[in-house]
Amino acid sequence: MVVGDIATGTDVLVIGAGPAGYVAAIRAGQLDLDVTLVEKEAYGGTCLNHGCIPSKALITATNVAHEAAHAEEMGVHADPAVDLSGMVGWKDDVVNQLTSGVEKLCKANGVNLIEGEAHFADEHTARVSHGGEGQGSESIEFEHAVVATGSRPIEIPNFSYDDDPVLNSRQALALESIPESLVVVGAGYIGMELAGVFAKLGTDVTVVEMLEDVLPGYEDDLARPVKKRAEEFGVEFHFERTATKWYEHGDGIRVVTEPAGQAQAATDGGAQAREAEEEPLEIDAEKVLVAVGRTPVTETLDLENAGVETDERGFVPTDDRARTNVEHVFAIGDVAGEPMLAHTGSMEGQVAAEVIAGEPSAIDYQAMPAAVFTEPEIGTVGMTQQEAEEQGFETVTGKFPFRASGRALTTGHAEGFVRIVADADAGFVLGAQVVGPEASELIAELGLAIELGATLEDVAETVHAHPTLAESVMEAAENALGRAIHTLNR
Numbered sequence: 001m002v003v004g005d006i007a008t009g010t011d012v013l014v015i016g017a018g019p020a021g022y023v024a025a026i027r028a029g030q031l032d033l034d035v036t037l038v039e040k041e042a043y044g045g046t047c048l049n050h051g052c053i054p055s056k057a058l059i060t061a062t063n064v065a066h067e068a069a070h071a072e073e074m075g076v077h078a079d080p081a082v083d084l085s086g087m088v089g090w091k092d093d094v095v096n097q098l099t100s101g102v103e104k105l106c107k108a109n110g111v112n113l114i115e116g117e118a119h120f121a122d123e124h125t126a127r128v129s130h131g132g133e134g135q136g137s138e139s140i141e142f143e144h145a146v147v148a149t150g151s152r153p154i155e156i157p158n159f160s161y162d163d164d165p166v167l168n169s170r171q172a173l174a175l176e177s178i179p180e181s182l183v184v185v186g187a188g189y190i191g192m193e194l195a196g197v198f199a200k201l202g203t204d205v206t207v208v209e210m211l212e213d214v215l216p217g218y219e220d221d222l223a224r225p226v227k228k229r230a231e232e233f234g235v236e237f238h239f240e241r242t243a244t245k246w247y248e249h250g251d252g253i254r255v256v257t258e259p260a261g262q263a264q265a266a267t268d269g270g271a272q273a274r275e276a277e278e279e280p281l282e283i284d285a286e287k288v289l290v291a292v293g294r295t296p297v298t299e300t301l302d303l304e305n306a307g308v309e310t311d312e313r314g315f316v317p318t319d320d321r322a323r324t325n326v327e328h329v330f331a332i333g334d335v336a337g338e339p340m341l342a343h344t345g346s347m348e349g350q351v352a353a354e355v356i357a358g359e360p361s362a363i364d365y366q367a368m369p370a371a372v373f374t375e376p377e378i379g380t381v382g383m384t385q386q387e388a389e390e391q392g393f394e395t396v397t398g399k400f401p402f403r404a405s406g407r408a409l410t411t412g413h414a415e416g417f418v419r420i421v422a423d424a425d426a427g428f429v430l431g432a433q434v435v436g437p438e439a440s441e442l443i444a445e446l447g448l449a450i451e452l453g454a455t456l457e458d459v460a461e462t463v464h465a466h467p468t469l470a471e472s473v474m475e476a477a478e479n480a481l482g483r484a485i486h487t488l489n490r
């Protein structure tokens with residue numbers, strides 16, 4: 001502590017007010033703990049301000065325009081004009097409504113809010129600098145601390161986010177005009193969601209991906225429809241390539257790409273077929289969006305002063321109670337590593353608060369969903385068939401295609417399917433994958449099924465309203481049991 005400084009005391013100090021930190025703080029408040037939440041930038045963190053919410057707002061708005069422009073088949077003829085500033089203004093209103101809601105909810109739950117940047121001074125003290133001239137700093141003594149400082153975009157060599165044509169996702173979501181052309185580096189979910197937004201706004205989009213397909217980590221039959229649809233609305237793909245540098249060219253830039261894993265290709269017997277691909281490829285564009293992953297924010301926290309260890313990539317390892325190697329310090333959300341998703345962080349935040357309050361809570365990733373808001377959407381939960389078999393389960397799967405769903409046909413989006421993976425013996429639902437309309441919503445029912453230990457029979461015998469997309473979940477379970485009505489049982 002600085003001499004002459006009076007420290008405030010708190011039961012729980014939460015650092016970072018993203019979906020992990022603010023949820024931990026609110027839950028701690030509900031449990032009658034004295035809780036202080038420090039945020040250096042904006043309540044709601046990346047998710048509300050620069051991630052989930054702004055991206056989904058723009059996805060919805062561009063989908064409205066795109067669908068209206070392509071609805072001739074339904075007898076609708078429209079030529080919508082997009083006013084980007086209006087769209088961005090609406091997105092900002094949504095964001096502001098949510099972030100002010102977070103602040104109100106924190107206050108209503110007795111959370112003491114402090115604006116500033118926190119770092120550890122020792123095992124039980126943090127210093128918070130308030131930034132700005134003459135703003136000073138203060139010390140906070142804590143019984144428990146919860147690190148929820150999140151993550152930021154990874155920067156790749158030669159692509160500095162300080163250079164105007166180079167954008168990270170946050171900068172891309174704040175653009176004031178629609179770029180004529182855009183190179184997206186990285187075909188993960190952030191790259192693919194934003195590639196879709198800009199392609200629908202009329203931008204000429206080229207995606208460069210180091211691996212051989214879009215959405216690494218998702219099964220091929222889920223990723224394939226997303227790539228196909230993106231190509232249909234004009235996105236061009238270059239796989240097994242890395243972006244190595246860019247230079248100014250004419251009115252825009254030229255992005256230089258090289259084959260990824262050149263060494264491996266050189267030892268490949270059939271290298272001839274790849275010769276053309278091995279040439280350097282340069283792509284002209286107005287901007288380049290780098291979306292190659294995120295790295296934890298730990299470097300300014302002075303974690304070592306509290307004795308907290310990080311791994312080689314900077315993440316803070318935790319146990320199933322969100323505890324770090326230091327008994328009274330917890331880490332939640334992106335800073336604690338994969339899966340780096342908002343709802344994962346919120347769940348970890350609730351557990352951390354409950355453990356601090358002495359409750360027997362623990363983190364359970366078994367029914368953790370993931371959603372990708374591309375067209376079509378993807379929703380997954382639990383295990384894939386391969387994962388289940390690797391874990392020793394004998395599996396049975398059931399699948400229902402949306403083209404056999406009356407409701408899907410009436411929405412004009414009948415691509416994709418619902419698949420359920422279950423234990424062949426007892427019929428317990430182990431996992432599910434959905435690609436198609438409203439996959440991000442439909443997956444919730446299957447998450448509940450896993451959480452409740454429901455069987456295929458339970459899902460199949462739950463009467464679903466007609467005509468709904470959710471009937472496809474019931475039919476997939478029936479298909480696994482060999483008794484689907486609206487698809488062939490093979």
Ligand SMILES: Cc1cc2nc3c(=O)[nH]c(=O)nc-3n(C[C@H](O)[C@H](O)[C@H](O)COP(=O)(O)OP(=O)(O)OC[C@H]3O[C@@H](n4cnc5c(N)ncnc54)[C@H](O)[C@@H]3O)c2cc1C
Nearest residue numbers: 016018019020040045046047051052118150333334341342
């Ligand atoms: C474009 C994009 C789209 C996304 N879409 C989705 C989606 O659809 N669904 C989904 O689940 N996830 C999505 N994510 C991921 C999601 O945003 C993150 O998983 C989530 O925000 C992590 O929450 P967090 O609380 O751990 O961290 P963050 O939300 O990053 O919050 C951390 C907070 O800590 C503050 N902070 C950092 N250091 C300090 C310090 N020393 N002192 C005080 N405050 C500090 C930061 O200012 C920040 O507000 C998306 C991310 C991006 C970038």
